[in-house]
Amino acid sequence: MNRVRCLVLNAALGPLDYKVPEGMEVGPGHVVECPLGPRTIIGIVWESERLPGTEVPAEKLRPLRSILPVPPLSAPLRRLIEWTADYYVASLSSVARMALSSGGALKGPAxxxxxxxxxxxxxxxxxxxxxxxxxxxxxxxxxxxxxxxxxxxxxxxxxxxxxxxxxxxxxxCDRPFEQARPDFAQVDLSESQKIAADKLSEAVRQKKFAPYLLDGVTGSGKTETYFEPVAEALRMGRQVLVLLPEIALTENFLHRFEERFGVTPVLWHSSLKSTQRRRAWRNVASGDAQVVVGARSALFLPFRNLGFIVVDEAHETSFKQEDGVRYNARDVAVMRAHFEGIPVVLASATPALESLQMAESGVYAKLDLPSRFGGAELPEIDTIDLTEEKPPHGMWLAQRLIDGIAERLERKEQSLLFLNRRGYAPLTLCRNCGFRFQCPNCSAWLVEHRFTRRLACHHCGHETPSPAACPECGEPDCLVACGPGVERIADEVAERLPDARVFVATSDTLNSPGRAAEFIAQVEAGAIDVIVGTQLVTKGFHFPELTLVGVVDADLGLEGGDLRAGERTYQQVAQVAGRAGRGSKPGEVLIQTRHPEASVIAALAAGDRHAFYEAETEMRREAGAPPFGRWASIIISSEDEAEAREAARRIGDARPEVPDLMILGPAPAPMALLRGRYRYRLLMNARRSVQLQDVIRRWLSSIDHPPGVRVGVDVDPYSFV
Structure with a gap:
């Protein structure tokens, strides 16, 4: 009798067996409607031998209801779903749900x-x-x-x-997209660009798995370099996936793509309307969507004929998902290329230490672009020691930085000030009684946003209007801002340089592709003199008239005990420094710091990337940290603090004794209350020889929890809050 095993999109159910009705032809990958009690649910037919389940007697099986009118999920995509679930200790159904991320797309033509x-x-x-x-x-x-x-x-x-x-x-609903033309525009590549582009194009023609690290200084033309293998894939009738870390970056990328290929690519990100998602999903599945540019979730789209994957700004931490299935899109992209048997390129001016290590060990082939395109020079970098060159009282910018901006204003050039802190001030308190505004849902202070006259939590999104009086003591006009955010820096520039036209560029002001396009057009038209921005402006943008970059507080990222704090600071400052002097005019970077002797700051000032990575590598090796060891964390949360604490204690008491595995905790997470849930955490550090995922699965499967408790696993964590 014909029977199939289905992976249903409900983690609590596990795989279910069904009878195949007479006349229905169904195989692995088909998306089907299955009966469950009185309901109809969606499932994916899976290979029985790869999906262990309970054998149900044939006479008890219920028949499948129908096959949904979409192409079956390919074997490489099914293997990717299995690998992601296994590596990140997640349920198969929660990963599979990402592949069927447009419910409307499953309903057929409309x-x-x-x-x-x-x-x-x-x-x-x-x-x-x-x-x-x-x-x-x-x-x-x-x-x-x-x-x-x-x-x-x-x-x-x-x-x-x-x-x-x-x-x-x-x-x-599913009308095809306009076709890209691989030979629409010809570009002149430098010698190093051409060497890299030829190697990547040859890899596309070979149709074999080949991971590459494209390591090029800022402004070296990495995008134009990987556009050539994109064109080669299009000539071969194959599809291409380009991953970008931020939606705000897409507008700049779309413009460059259209100049090269005559059309814009197919977009995939969370801001799309449901009809746009449906159209993109079905065109990807049919093979009609040629080049997809998207956020990390685009990795699980059902490509019919994928030929090449690009991960741009591959070092970016936003490629790591922090809730649900906590996967890193950079690493999953490499695995998708492995299962598809195609080349993948990780492009970055400041690669992650893990990627550099993979290149050094020969797993990734490394392609270098050591100089800027078109003869542009890298900017001069200098530090401003804030312990010696103190800003005026109540100000945050040293006089040398203000003088530099004033010079650019006279020369009709542009400046960029970088501070990775949204809002006006990170903390607001009452000068009369000392009351601090805290988020009711999180262990975090509310951040004042003067543009919107609101206090906001940057973790859960809670907002409240800025009060006229202190809610604790009732004193009017007594609230004082502590520390700077980008809005406060913008106010200071306007006060000290009244003629400057200032724009604040953050995820609050550039929260849609349209707004990002408007911002780019204003900068290119010379309508903005000074950009004050967060990490959103550290990458991807190319403004020829921008010749000065000021880093307001380089020490900010070094605070706290984050394993990657030094690397992240180096990447952010190096990336934002790379915005300066990208045209014919020379650039200058001024880094404000209280610790100019810190290894990160010294390496940035000296332009000595090699020395920084060497020191960072040695530190990680000694600590047994990635890429030389493995980290994982278990996060326990509940709306009831006692319940969360007890669940964490029980998990801690059941910890396994495994050689070469150290387990720390449980302890309250640094962000002990997040979105109304109390959080505890255990942290694991293991040698690479330890089968860490197997250990975690066995450990957690032996413990039951109350319904209000959530237990999450984060393999290779990036956030330690």
């Missing part, structure tokens, strides 16, 4: 009715109608989506439809 402005005017103009018509210029979407864009109710828009101001348009 059309929808979208609406757009006709150019007509309503009989009666109201403020809401006027605002909606302004906001919807050039937009086409469903009524619900247009209401979200315009910030009005659906009723307002239906009124505009009745008045003929909005017209319906029938749209094929």
């Amino acid at each position: 059309t929808i009715t979208e609406y757009r402005l006709t150019g007509g005017m309503p009989e009666r103009m109201t403020p809401q109608r006027h605002a909606a018509m302004e906001a919807l210029e050039g937009e086409q979407a469903t009524i619900r989506e247009l209401a979200g864009i315009a910030g009005v109710s659906e009723g307002v828009l239906r009124g505009l439809v009745n008045q003929g101001v909005l017209e319906p348009v029938e749209v094929d």
Whole structure:
């Protein structure tokens, strides 16, 4: 009798067996509808031998209901799902859910009715109608989506439809995207670019797994270099995946891609409308989507004919997912290329130590771009010792940095000030009674945002209006900001250099591709003199008139006991320094610090990357830290503090005795309260010989927890809060 085993998208159920109805042809990878009690659930047919389950007598099996009208998930994608679940100690179903991330895409071909402005005017103009018509210029979407864009109710828009101001348009949900042309534009590559591009293009033609590290200084033209193997893959009729760490970076990338290939690529990220996600998913699955540019979740899209993967800014910590399945997209991309049998390139000006180690051991082939493209020079770097060159009282910028900005203003050049701290100030307190504003859901202070006149938590998103008086003692006008955020630095620049046109660039102000495009256009048009930004502006942007970069507080990233604090600081400062002098004009970087002798700061000032990585490698080797050892953490959380503490104690008491494995904790996590949940943590440090995932699985499977307790595992953690 014909039976199949299905992986259903519910971790609590495990694999389930079903009968295949007569006349239905089904095989591994097919997405199917299965009965479960009175409900119908979605499952993926899987190889029985790879998915252990309980053998159910044939007469008890219920028949599958239907095969959904989408191509089956390929064997390489199924192997990737298995590997990710195994390596990151996650359930198969939670990983598989990422591959079926567009519910609408599973329903088969469809059309929808979208609406757009006709150019007509309503009989009666109201403020809401006027605002909606302004906001919807050039937009086409469903009524619900247009209401979200315009910030009005659906009723307002239906009124505009009745008045003929909005017209319906029938749209094929899955219409193909415009085709990219590999030979649309020819580019002149430098000799080192051409050598790297030729090697990557040859690897694409070979159709074999080959991991590369493209290590090029900022401004060396890494993007143009890997565009050549992208073009080669397109000539071969194969698909390409490019991963970017930030949505805000996509606008700049799209512009460069369109200049090279004549069209924009297919986008995949969390800000897409549901109809856009559906269209992208189905075009990827059919093979019609040629080049997909996306965030880390694009890794699990069901590509039909993948030929090349690029991970741009591969050192970026935002490639690591911090909740749900805690995977690192950089490493999973390499594994996807392995299962697909294709080349993958990790591109970065400041590669992660783990990537450099893989290159040194010969696992990755290393391609170097040692100089900037077109003869541009790397910027001069100098430090400002804040213990000697103290800023004026109540200020945060040393006079030398202000003088440097003033010089650029006279020369009609641009400056960038980097501080990785959003908002106006990291802490607000009452000068009368000392009351501090704390988040009710997290162990964190509320950050003042003066632009929006609100206090906000950067961990859970909780917001409250800035009060006129202290809620503790009732004293009016007594709140004082402690420390600087980017908004405060922008205010200081405006006060000390009143003629400067200042723009604050953070995830608050560049929270959509449209806003990012507007920002880029303003900078390129010379409408902005000084950019004050967070880590969002440290990478990807190319502004030829930007000749001065000031790092407001280089010591900020070195605070706390984070294993990668030194490396992260080095990467951020080196990346932001790389924004200076990318055109024909020379660049200068001024780094404000209280510890100019610290190894990270000294290496940055001397431009000696080799010395920094050598010292960092030795430190990691001695500590048994990645890449020489393994780290993992277990995070226990509950809304009830006593329940979380007791669950952590029970896990700690059951700890296994394993040679070469050290287990620390349980202890309250540094961020002991997060989003209303109390958190405890155990940290493991193991030699590479230890089968760490097997140890964790056996350890945790022997312990039951109350329903309110969550236990998460983070293999290769990046965040230690």
